[in-house]
Amino acid sequence: MSYAPSAATLKKIEGMIAPYPEKSAALLPVLRAIQEESGCVLPEAEAWVAAKLGIRPIRVREVLSFYTMFRRKPAGKTTIQVCRNLSCTLAGAEDIIGFLREKLHIGPDGTTPDGRITLETVECLGNCDHAPCLQIDGVDHGPVTRDGAAALLEELRAHE
Amino acid sequence: MSEDDVRLIPADDSSWRFEAYLRRGGYEAARKAVTSMAPQDVIAEVRRAGLRGRGGAGFPAGLKWSFVPQCGTAPKYLCVNADEGEPGTFKDRAILVRNPHQLLEGMIIAAFGVGIRKAFIYVRGEYARIARRLEEALAEARERGFLGRGIFGSDFDLEVIVHVGAGAYICGEETALLESVEGRRGQPRFKPPFPAVVGLFRSPTVINNVETLANIPSIIGCGADWFTARGLPKDGGTRLFGVSGAVRRPGLYELPMGTPLRTIVETHAGGPPEGVAIKAVVPGGLSAPVLRPDELDVPMDFDSLAKAGSMLGTAGIVVIGDRTPIIEVLKVTARFYAHESCGQCTPCRIGTSWIHKTVTRIGEGQGRLSDLDLILRLAEGMKGRTLCPMGDAAALPIHALVSKFRDELEQAVSR
Numbered sequence: 278m279s280y281a282p283s284a285a286t287l288k289k290i291e292g293m294i295a296p297y298p299e300k301s302a303a304l305l306p307v308l309r310a311i312q313e314e315s316g317c318v319l320p321e322a323e324a325w326v327a328a329k330l331g332i333r334p335i336r337v338r339e340v341l342s343f344y345t346m347f348r349r350k351p352a353g354k355t356t357i358q359v360c361r362n363l364s365c366t367l368a369g370a371e372d373i374i375g376f377l378r379e380k381l382h383i384g385p386d387g388t389t390p391d392g393r394i395t396l397e398t399v400e401c402l403g404n405c406d407h408a409p410c411l412q413i414d415g416v417d418h419g420p421v422t423r424d425g426a427a428a429l430l431e432e433l434r435a436h437e
Numbered sequence: 438m439s440e441d442d443v444r445l446i447p448a449d450d451s452s453w454r455f456e457a458y459l460r461r462g463g464y465e466a467a468r469k470a471v472t473s474m475a476p477q478d479v480i481a482e483v484r485r486a487g488l489r490g491r492g493g494a495g496f497p498a499g500l501k502w503s504f505v506p507q508c509g510t511a512p513k514y515l516c517v518n519a520d521e522g523e524p525g526t527f528k529d530r531a532i533l534v535r536n537p538h539q540l541l542e543g544m545i546i547a548a549f550g551v552g553i554r555k556a557f558i559y560v561r562g563e564y565a566r567i568a569r570r571l572e573e574a575l576a577e578a579r580e581r582g583f584l585g586r587g588i589f590g591s592d593f594d595l596e597v598i599v600h601v602g603a604g605a606y607i608c609g610e611e612t613a614l615l616e617s618v619e620g621r622r623g624q625p626r627f628k629p630p631f632p633a634v635v636g637l638f639r640s641p642t643v644i645n646n647v648e649t650l651a652n653i654p655s656i657i658g659c660g661a662d663w664f665t666a667r668g669l670p671k672d673g674g675t676r677l678f679g680v681s682g683a684v685r686r687p688g689l690y691e692l693p694m695g696t697p698l699r700t701i702v703e704t705h706a707g708g709p710p711e712g713v714a715i716k717a718v719v720p721g722g723l724s725a726p727v728l729r730p731d732e733l734d735v736p737m738d739f740d741s742l743a744k745a746g747s748m749l750g751t752a753g754i755v756v757i758g759d760r761t762p763i764i765e766v767l768k769v770t771a772r773f774y775a776h777e778s779c780g781q782c783t784p785c786r787i788g789t790s791w792i793h794k795t796v797t798r799i800g801e802g803q804g805r806l807s808d809l810d811l812i813l814r815l816a817e818g819m820k821g822r823t824l825c826p827m828g829d830a831a832a833l834p835i836h837a838l839v840s841k842f843r844d845e846l847e848q849a850v851s852r
């Protein structure tokens with residue numbers, strides 16, 4: 278299977294490459310754009326990116342496998358990322374993580390069987406004065422209580 | 438500019454807009470620098486102000502700028518460090534969200550002083566939404582001719598590119614950040630050569646933290662003397678102190694450099710909640726060794742904290758209450774560094790993961806008394822023996838937790 282981004286994403290990608298003194302420097306933003314559209318970066322897309330930026334495919338793989346926010350396999354439609362660093366742990370993050378796992382019937386860092394929600398634990402989100410906190414598809418929430426977490430899940434269901 | 442206008446974080450929520458910033462006297466300092474000052478005078482004023490880097494290490498900003506060679510034709514770059522990954526730190530976020538134009542103005546002045554025409558702002562991936570606001574602010578500034586070609590009608594140009602990361606604490610280390618902007622794994626480079634000489638795309642590069650640069654407009658606008666009067670002679674200005682953990686009012690407090698830690702925690706942040714006593718305080722982000730309750734009278738400035746055996750770091754203060762077992766703090770710390778080690782050098786790669794395994798074992802009730810000495814030995818083996826400062830950043834706080842709370846940990850092991 279070969280990969281090609283949508284026309285809109287292709288245009289965005291070309292705009293991203295232009296300001297860099299070296300094309301290959303646009304690798305992170307380009308991968309971000311592809312992941313934003315496709316949910317992950319599959320091997321076909323890796324090959325496309327390598328050709329587009331004039332670099333060897335291994336360089337794309339090196340970068341993809343280094344940064345924690347890149348995905349090489351699809352995840353759920355929605356991603357919940359719960360912080361478990363110090364300030365959040367002091368404020369009860371482990372309890373919130375346990376509660377969400379129980380509610381969603383999934384293990385650590387898992388996706389619900391219907392593929393709707395991926396739950397992950399992450400390190401400090403830079404929102405420690407709102408501990409315990411989490412991000413849902415990049416949107417910050419906190420401080421989160423058990424009731425608050427349940428309400429957020431309800432809201433996600435309602436938006437299906 | 439009045440006292441209130443030069444705060445890093447304005448009180449009003451809509452203050453991030455261009456018009457609001459102009460009303461506060463914004464961009465006047467950049468105009469002054471670009472249209473009426475010689476570049477070397479800009480650097481001299483910043484040196485006089487005693488502005489020390491707010492990213493963690495506290496290196497004097499003006500001195501760093503003066504290291505950039507002013508001969509040769511290679512392009513020069515400015516990289517703004519908005520990676521803010523140090524646990525317990527949320528100050529750069531506040532500047533990006535509430536006062537992005539002050540950062541941009543600081544960048545214009547810095548770039549003019551050093552002779553830079555292209556700047557990158559490296560924003561951590563977790564702040565991708567915040568980066569959109571930054572793009573909006575950039576567009577506003579470009580539209581008015583405050584960025585781009587011929588700034589303020591002069592022949593000075595500056596192009597700014599926002600580069601969003603993808604999740605990796607180590608990319609906050611300045612040379613790892615350069616690798617990441619170049620589209621590679623964020624693995625730190627060996628120094629020397631220092632980035633001021635060989636940096637981004639092999640060219641001379643200045644790397645500064647967001648808060649450092651956001652202080653520049655007031656130094657040029659109000660003068661170095663005014664700036665040192667608000668802080669200390671060798672450590673000028675105010676600092677954004679973030680307080681989280683066991684306090685009544687977690688949040689960000691902008692106070693003079695040198696404000697005692699106890700005052701910040703007890704007066705500004707309201708002290709611990711009812712029925713809780715302070716057990717320990719992390720004074721400057723997770724990498725800063727913990728202080729005990731009897732060590733809190735220390736002034737919060739770079740030199741005083743170093744003398745107290747810790748560091749001011751990012752000024753992210755985390756208060757640990759007496760209900761939290763120290764082993765929990767140790768677990769979080771050990772896990773974090775084991776996870777974030779880039780793996781390039783052995784003492785850090787093996788040291789952090791070995792410490793993590795040992796701490797996990799203690800946490801699971803399988804610990805041995807000798808484990809505490811093992812952790813101390815591993816931490817000592819990392820100190821000063823790694824390619825980048827992350828080895829120390831991991832070893833020092835772990836060493837302090839074990840040596841300062843040994844009795845409690847011994848009880849945890851023998852239970």
Ligand SMILES: Cc1cc2nc3c(=O)[nH]c(=O)nc-3n(C[C@H](O)[C@H](O)[C@H](O)COP(=O)(O)O)c2cc1C
Pocket residue numbers: 489490491492493494495496498518519520521522523606607608609610611612644645646647649650825826827830
């Ligand atoms: C492991 C590690 C992580 C770092 N993370 C950051 C960071 O997130 N933000 C930052 O500004 N500096 C960070 N630094 C410090 C930078 O290497 C560098 O000193 C700083 O950006 C220089 O800017 P300043 O002089 O204005 O502080 C980190 C350093 C290390 C060793």
Ligand code: SF4
Pocket residue numbers: 607624625777778779780781782783785786823824825826827828
């Ligand atoms: S000290 Fe750690 S983070 Fe720094 S280069 Fe070595 S392995 Fe990488």
Ligand code: FES
Pocket residue numbers: 360361362363364365366400401402403404405408410524525526
């Ligand atoms: S520790 Fe959770 S956001 Fe910082």
